[in-house]
Amino acid sequence: MLCFPNAKINIGLNVIEKRSDGFHNIETIFYPIPLCDALEITNSNILQDYQFSTTGIPVTIEDHDNIVMKAFQLLKTEFAIPPTAIHLHKNIPFGAGLGGGSADAAFMIKLLNDQYHLKLSESRMEQLAGMLGSDCPFFIQNKAVFAEGKGDIFSKVSIDLSNYFIYLIKPNLPISTPEAYRCITPKYPDKSLRELIQQPIELWKDLIFNDFEDSIFPKHEELRTIKDMLYKNGAIYAAMSGSGSSIYGIFKHKPLPISNFKNHFTWISHL
Template sequence: MLNFPNAKINLGLNVIEKRSDGFHNIETIFYPIPLCDALEIAESEKTRPFEFSSSGIPINIADKDNIVVKAFELLRNEYELPSTSIHLHKNIPFGAGLGGGSADAAFMIKMLNDFYNIGLNTGKMEDLACKLGSDCPFFISNKPVFAQGKGEIFSPTKVNLSGYFIAMIKPEIHISTPEAYAGIKPKPSANLQSLIELPPDQWKENITNDFEDSIFPNYPLLSQLKKELYNQGAVYAAMSGSGSTIFGLFTEKPVIRENWKEHYNWIGQL
């Protein structure tokens, strides 16, 4: 079975408060985009529980630490699964704020459920995905949502970017979660669920990512890339999640500029 786990962007991200468990409550819009990895599973004749291989962007961690393998082991601990061959072709960059690893894990749960006829419903798969990461459950239904809590509480949203083009630039900058939250000052809800209903060409003045205020001063290149996307004609540009991808939404397909080519970049249609 072959499937293509897709990335997401955050449309707005507001950090509301710090929780007693050390995490933060946020509000954001998760929106799926057609930048994909490839994930394939097949029943194996080996005696080992699984075989894992990868290609594409190098994955420099032990197999047992890969979130796809963790998803497999999570289901294997609850349900009887035969030996399985797993291959992941990595195309979504790491540390980009695009949820690539979370998508891979969620798609693994869905694929195992279908391939081995486990019979899990959407709610159960979301519960399992939540054990692997706060944004993993989003990729089970894989539809635009307004997310609250740690990013795992979903409400429907009417936002529809069909027909828009998206350009993304991901420089070689890695921002850890502790670093991202270090400069954050939580503030009350910005009513993002209502603001997202404005036309996209009004988002620039109304919808923000709180992490930009704390991260951009330390990484001026990110601010420069955001300005460049606006200069190129984006109706809205922002950092996705805690970075370091900067994306822009366009009504017409933008052109890859020469100075973008030194970074990971991608242009697609939503």
């Protein structure tokens, strides 16, 4: 059985306060985009337990540390999962703020549920996904949501970007999420993102922001340059996704590739 875990972008991200458990309360919009990995599982009569393999973007961590395998082992604690061959083709870049690993974990739960008829409800799958990461539950339903708390409390949001194009640029620039949070000063926004997202997309540029840009852009001017170039080339809205380092622009018409960024990971698609 084969599935295609997709990435997400953050439209706006307000870091509101630090929690007593060390995490932060945020508000953001998670929006799914059609940049996908591929994940396949098959029953195996020749294995005693499992086999895990990867292709695509190199995966440098040990199998037991891979979040896909953490999802597999999590379900094995509750169900008699038979010997399984697992293959992940990695296409979503790491350290990009796109939720690629979280998507792989959530889709693994859904895939095992379908393959082995586990009869898990969506709410139970979200609960299991939440044990693996704050934004993992989003990818169970995989629909645009307003997210708050640690990014794990969801409510419906009315937003449709299906008539637009996205141009995503990811430089070879690692940004540590813990480091990004250490450098930020939490604050309550003047207006909630839940309200601002209802404004026409043409107004978002002056209304909706990612708080991480204020602390990360001064350290990594290249990211500010990418955002400025997206606007110069016709984006009606551009921002960093999550804690970076991907920068995306939303366009009314399919944009032409920007030659300055040929050495970066770039991706253009209809939303």
